[in-house]
Amino acid sequence: MIARLRIFGIPKPNNVSTKTYLNTAACGLLDEGALQQTNAFYQAMLTESSTASEIVRDKRIPEIRENLASFLGASASEIAFVPNFSYALNCIVQALKGTEKVLLFKTDYPSVYEPFRINNFDITWIEVEADGFTINTDVLKEKLLQEKIDLLVISHVQWLSGFKLNLVDIGTFCKKHKIIFIVDATQSLGAIEINMGDIHADVLIASNYKWMNAGFGTGVMYMSESFMQGYPPVIGGNNSYTIKDGIRQYVPSVRSFEPGHTNLHALLILDATVQFKRAKGVAAIEAHNRQLTQQLLDNVPDDLLVGPKTLENRSSIVYLKADKQLQDYLTENNIVVTRLDSMVRVSMHFYNTPADVAVLTDCLKAYRIH
The missing domain is CATH 3.40.640.10 (Type I PLP-dependent aspartate aminotransferase-like (Major domain))
Structure with a gap:
């Protein structure tokens, strides 16, 4: 099941619940409450x-x-x-x-x-x-x-x-x-x-x-x-x-x-x-993002990863070696990322969850199998 998108910890409306947004490096999500204010x-x-x-x-x-x-x-x-x-x-x-x-x-x-x-x-x-x-x-x-x-x-x-x-x-x-x-x-x-x-x-x-x-x-x-x-x-x-x-x-x-x-x-x-x-604390946000990044590093195939499989000098932006077919496959599975040249960029922020990362890594495994 595709993880539900969350903004500032609040579930988004059902019409976007099928999206797994892992693309903050392209553009960060806005908060509906902030917009209303x-x-x-x-x-x-x-x-x-x-x-x-x-x-x-x-x-x-x-x-x-x-x-x-x-x-x-x-x-x-x-x-x-x-x-x-x-x-x-x-x-x-x-x-x-x-x-x-x-x-x-x-x-x-x-x-x-x-x-x-x-x-x-x-x-x-x-x-x-x-x-x-x-x-x-x-x-x-x-x-x-x-x-x-x-x-x-x-x-x-x-x-x-x-x-x-x-x-x-x-x-x-x-x-x-x-x-x-x-x-x-x-x-x-x-x-x-x-x-x-x-x-x-x-x-x-x-x-x-x-x-x-x-x-x-x-x-x-x-x-x-x-x-x-x-x-x-x-x-x-x-x-x-x-x-x-x-x-x-x-x-x-x-x-x-x-x-x-x-x-x-x-x-x-x-x-x-x-x-x-x-209020949330940027240190807490950074720690959360690093936890998600570590989860991705632990579960992505070694040959797909750009850079070492450690958190040293890593942000929560992770690049994977990929062709257009993989990008298309992720898009078909409602995973929002960015493709640049021969790579796919994955980026996780405070509103993402371990379930979001699991959706991505499960798709990567399924793609490699088939």
Whole structure:
């Protein structure tokens, strides 16, 4: 029997109960309760748009910023709400001098490296190991020093393997050697505990539609005060202004990266997910996801698995070697995953259960038998 899909621990309606959703790495599920709460905002806009939007803008957004800052172990003055990861990184690239030497990962998500390639930065590349999974952090550190790198930009969790970097280790190394450290946390924020005080990143950015379960249209950015001072923003708008000595003045800050008229509805959804994850505990979510990942590793045939059969450096994204026939077979059995090239990507989050993983592994066994 196909496992019932659950959102925030609540069974979904019967019309979707036949689906086994193992695809958060593509897009995280929304919570119906969060939607109902935030849809009240749009209802108010049917009759009193200006009042409704001003209440959210002036009262709720500062509260949401404080909640998110606490979630990240940061200060609200270090947090910006951006449309997505790509927008924020491209803005940051424009603030750089253009002469920095940058270390990038060859098969990282294109949004991480294209802004530097297009703008003709001096790039040093690191490669994935022969197993198609591992990033050798000793080699990474060696290149940082040998090539006299100014800037390391890399994803916390890799989209094409699920490999998880030790941000504390790398961040500490970069801080010691005065190397700027910029992190894409789109495939980790909301599923892996992140505390900015521990990882020493200068900038961390994430789109919210995956593991934060907050839908499209928002991203979050942390920026340290030291990075802000060294690389002040070269973009600005209404959110760059503040009242100073009774006069409205442009004051560059992390909020200079916020476009005017942010997605208020989506930020209300984000706040609902942040509050849920804080109440549940991201450490507990991470432990749950690791348990499901271990179950999958224990039951998947060795020759199908990409990477070692251990949890070391693994997120809850697991890749299986597969052809289109296997993808089609899983789809026919109502299992939602993603196929990329010659692999199938499986990704498990807090709403998944051991029964969901069992459905997948039973299908894999049946496929191999027949």
